[in-house]
Amino acid sequence: MAGSTLWQQQGYLSSARNAAGQQLFLFPDAATAKGAYDHLVADMSRCQSASRDVQAREGVPQDAVLSVTATITEGTAWSRRWTGAGGMTAGGVQTNHLYAVHQGDHLVLFQFDELAERPAPPHDTSTDAALLGALADLGAQN
Template sequence: MLMQKKSRSTFSAVSVALAVCAAAVATAGCGRADTGTAPAAAAHEAPAAPQAPSSPTSAPPPDKKSADPKAGPQSSAPSAPRSPDGKATQGKGDPGGTAARTVAVKPEGLAKLPVEKSLGWKPDGPLSSQELKGQKITLNECATVAGATLWQQQGYLSSARNAAGQQLFFFPDAASAKGAYDRLVVDMNNCQPTSRGIQAREGVPQDAVVSTTATVKDGTAWSRHWTGVGGMTARDVQTNHLYAVHQGDHLLLFQFDELADRPAPPHDTGTDAAVLGALADLGAQN
């Protein structure tokens, strides 16, 4: 996931942590939240997980086990309440209705992404939906999201068991969402020196290369190829992908990882503008 903690790579929640981590993008997918130093959530991590302002750490729900046998400690957002048919239900005090705001993170939406067929993602656990009250969600070692009032994420694993995750953040208004997107762009544009600094501290080769792979109106995609350092990312060589789209009062993210020790068809970043367009179409349905 650049995309909650499995032994993941970031851009993870999604470990995710769209992305959401699915541990997936590196679990694309997914983050964690707090009011001080924000823990990171990467794609190869499980989807991002918020920490309450009064607590420095957040543990995974008892029923949320990592689907990755190599995964380390993981942090993931609490699952949304489930109805008897297994679908997420609207929680009490949910402003605007959680159930009505799940289009962008429904697994069937992933089929609309140009890269889905080659990577074969499947849901890794249920949709998580949580109201936020001041928590900061860390997406990876470089970027965080602050100021959202509602946060949803869905984790995935690819056929090669690389993580991915979708995440959807709702804000009080369009200006707040745009501010969060702009901060994310600045953080990711500075991610290469940030990542190399982490590598230097951890004693691994300082080989991180972060590239902007596509830009559209209110949307940007990045890739980071580097030797991971463990912790919130997987160790060893990997490429993390992060996509961000701003629309009105919400921010839609998708993250996924490509780990060298889990071979899969290489992702063609030439399709990233199309991926951003597909994500924008999903978000527009909310």
């Protein structure tokens, strides 16, 4: 992420073989980390439109729907349900989840995908505020 001085990433794979990843970005100071978080939130406000543009270009249904599923102080969770268009994303029907928490000089991100081709029990987004809180607690340990 632009402006970060350190990046750590940990990947995971669910029992349904759906990918997940956690990332920690450290910045020179709290203001720079806050700016990165604010930039991410602004980018996510354009995600539905950008996703539909990609879908149109790739000739798949333009069905992307982005929702904010939870917020805490300096933390936001999103869910995007759509027909993926390939490239950096998996193709086919899926739901992508992204969580971002800013604390002091760092930003913690966590994301995972639910792919229709790899069925698993659906994620209950009513737990997203608790997940954001857990990420905030994790970030406070660094």
